[in-house]
Amino acid sequence: MAILHNGVFIATLAHGLIGLSLIWDKILLERPETRSVANYVFWLGAMSVLGLCLIPFGFHWPGRALFALAFSAGVIQLAANFFYYAALEAGEASQTLAIMGGFSPLATYLIAIPLLKQPLGRESVLAFALLVGGGFLMFFSEPLDLGRVLGPAIGAAATFGLSSVMQKIAFEGTNFVSAYVAFTVGTFIGALLLLLRSKWRREILRGSEKASPRSKELYFINRFLSGVGSFLIYYGISLTSPAIVEAISGLRYVIIFVGVYFIGKYHADWLHERYRGWALIGKSAATVLVIAGLAILGISSKGAVE
Secondary structure, eight states: GGGOOOOOHHHHHHHHHHHHHHHHHHHHTTTTOOOHHHHHHHHHHHHHGGGGGGGGTTTOOOOHHHHHHHHHHHHHHHHHHHHHHHHHSSSHHHHHHHHHHHHHHHHHHHHTTTTOOOOTTTTTOOOOOOOHHHHHHHHTTTTTHHHHHHHHHHHHHHHHHHHHHHHHHHHHHHHHHHHHHHHHHHHHHHHGGGGGGGHHHHHHHHHHSSHHHHHHHHHHHHHHHHHHHHHHHHHHHHSSSHHHHHHHTHHHHHHHHHHHHHHHHHHHHTTTOOTHHHHHHHHHHEEEEEEEEHHHHHOOOOOOOO
């Protein structure tokens, strides 16, 4: 069972699940009844309270400083998700999220340099470069309305990077369960803070009332899938470098690329996004870079699994 303690494998599995979830997120965000980003992020944070279920499985008080660190990381993570879904709503799914594939791991690495002894852990620098390069190639594959998506996408990249590094410090200072519980408490409190703004409070309450039972069912099933992926992300960060975990996020954009391509081909009414010409060539080349990076990471971490 050594593979369950391999950060690269865990992060790859996590981003694969989140990639599938994000495709459905984009479909839901194009529906009027599930369109509100505030409503979306509120329930994402509110459901994080389920992390308290881990308390019987190894939680102990980590001390005021570490608890505050992990708690703050949770609040920042929710802010990152707000930027993330605002960017997703503003642009094409693969275009907008591809920005994250390049900027997020780079931001995480830069933030980690002064705060962590090994910003990339023991993982391959070449693999990191290929994964980040794949994300940026996805970004440059087709024109973007940068005025709409660049701000929230970079905001998401920076806050995700900061939260990931803070999580890593907390995981190194105590056990996984203790840090994770403190983190989810922060995420839950962050969700409650969204209710303080009257505009968001109305969107959350009205959105929940207007959504059809089918939309609610699909949303919460998708949130469960995303939640499992997110939990594995945090576990992966506890095992390896947060910059590497973020770099592997290129896999989710590959899944989005492939998923959107086939949805556009067989269910054109679900998404209006299409690939042709240079966009198709560029995203295909980016996919090759991401797969190459993952292959190198897999080879370099093989000894750890064995």
